[in-house]
Amino acid sequence: MDFDLRKLRYFVAVAEELHFGRAAARLHIAQPALSRQIRALEDELKTPLFVRDRRSTVLTGAGEQLLADARDLLAAAEAVHRRVAAAAEAKPVLTVGFMPGIVVTPAIQELVRRRPDVSVRLLRTSWHDQVEVVHDGRVDVSIVRLPVDQRGLTVRPLFTEPRVVMVPAGHRLAGKESVSVTELAGEHLLQDPDAVPEWRDIALELRKPERPEVPRINSVEEKLELVAAGAGISVIPLSTATFYTRPDVIGIPVEDIGPNQVCLAWLATRRSPLIDAFAAAAAKLVP
Numbered sequence: 001m002d003f004d005l006r007k008l009r010y011f012v013a014v015a016e017e018l019h020f021g022r023a024a025a026r027l028h029i030a031q032p033a034l035s036r037q038i039r040a041l042e043d044e045l046k047t048p049l050f051v052r053d054r055r056s057t058v059l060t061g062a063g064e065q066l067l068a069d070a071r072d073l074l075a076a077a078e079a080v081h082r083r084v085a086a087a088a089e090a091k092p093v094l095t096v097g098f099m100p101g102i103v104v105t106p107a108i109q110e111l112v113r114r115r116p117d118v119s120v121r122l123l124r125t126s127w128h129d130q131v132e133v134v135h136d137g138r139v140d141v142s143i144v145r146l147p148v149d150q151r152g153l154t155v156r157p158l159f160t161e162p163r164v165v166m167v168p169a170g171h172r173l174a175g176k177e178s179v180s181v182t183e184l185a186g187e188h189l190l191q192d193p194d195a196v197p198e199w200r201d202i203a204l205e206l207r208k209p210e211r212p213e214v215p216r217i218n219s220v221e222e223k224l225e226l227v228a229a230g231a232g233i234s235v236i237p238l239s240t241a242t243f244y245t246r247p248d249v250i251g252i253p254v255e256d257i258g259p260n261q262v263c264l265a266w267l268a269t270r271r272s273p274l275i276d277a278f279a280a281a282a283a284k285l286v287p
Contacts, residue, residue: 079137
């Protein structure tokens with residue numbers, strides 16, 4: 001069968017909200033119209049996608065599977081739309097994503113030297129969307145920091161750089177030239193423990209029944225605000241710490257944690273001379 005992308009978008013909204021009223025408001029359509037579209041999709045698939053009653057809406061097993069696949073389908077469709085729009089430009093366009101702290105200027109300059117006909121656009125990414133922007137076509141190629149979900153991607157290593165722990169200026173460790181990870185075992189980490197496995201394996205807070213809450217952090221600026229306020233510590237790449245220097249937060253080298261790996265990533269299915277040219281130019285990037 002041919003999927004109706006509009007119905008898939010409606011389905012994803014309901015599946016994420018698990019509430020028809022909120023999903024309708026999010027989509028800016030009337031709730032009865034949304035309900036009709038979902039019923040039509042269920043009829044086409046010949047299976048219920050939701051279990052509904054007066055108090056709740058939950059996904060069926062089929063609904064959970066469709067949600068997993070629908071997000072990828074919608075991202076792929078959006079990527080096609082963006083690539084077609086870019087191809088219609090008067091000049092070839094390459095859009096490059098990059099993570100905070102990474103200076104991409106040398107690679108851009110080298111690309112333009114090799115391909116003066118190319119128009120380059122940039123998009124700063126975050127830990128949450130550095131791969132998503134590749135899949136949905138917002139960028140053609142992205143400079144990412146590992147770890148990332150590498151499924152469906154070509155990932156090429158560029159360089160590694162040391163990581164530092166960020167602490168408030170008045171912290172007990174703030175005056176030290178470097179620290180060991182054991183000195184951080186009693187601290188509250190403001191990020192996913194798996195991002196710092198050396199800390200995870202000895203962290204005192206992970207031995208407790210409940211770990212203190214870590215709020216969703218959307219940017220380096222938010223993370224450093226929390227560190228400055230004494231909410232916890234964070235381990236970040238040295239270039240990021242250098243770029244976001246501020247007087248109330250101190251970056252300290254950590255002697256026994258691994259470096260951060262920086263890579264180039266693009267869709268494994270893409271065959272593009274522009275991406276190849278940028279990959280060659282990205283060799284100019286050093287921390």
